[in-house]
Amino acid sequence: MPRRNRPPRADLVGLPGAPRPLLTGALGWARTESSSDGDWMVRTIPGVQGRKTYRCPGCDHEIAPGVGHLVVWPAGVGVEAEANGTTGSEMSTEYDDADQRRHWHTTCWAARHRRRPGRRAAR
Template sequence: MGSSAGWARSESGPDGDWVVRSVPGAQATKTYRCPGCDHEIQPGVAHVVAWPADEYGSVTERRHWHRGCWQARTRRGPTRRRW
């Protein structure tokens, strides 16, 4: 884990450098799909938002993850959605 940057923190891992922000359940108002498990994150569920550090502030690169999926991402990687 890296340093904290106010509302977000930086994390480094074998998959690169990330900016990570915790989203408390009270602030989670939309449904998102977790790239780690491909299940929905329902409103009211605490989770994290992460994006590559080199894309700081880029909305297009932000992904919402279940906390456990984020922590396990290097062991199993993101799922691939089939359309």
């Protein structure tokens, strides 16, 4: 018997154009971490979604594609933007400001208070 190809049901799949929560996306939710060096937004990047090479500021080694890691940025970025009167799409660009984001090895982020900043190796 032939199969009928029907589009997926709208109640099972997110409706197109439905608003998405702030700080989400293909990479998942960001959580807030507070410590002596301030408040930080932290997003976990699974290894399968790591597609570029980054340099970890904790150890100054490369984070190779396919390696799980963290993306960290100051939590106050969005608060400052809101206090300055930035709203809507302007504020979302403040959250996504690439100059504020840093990619860390998970263990380097956890040990950042116990070690000095990494030194750049000669290239």
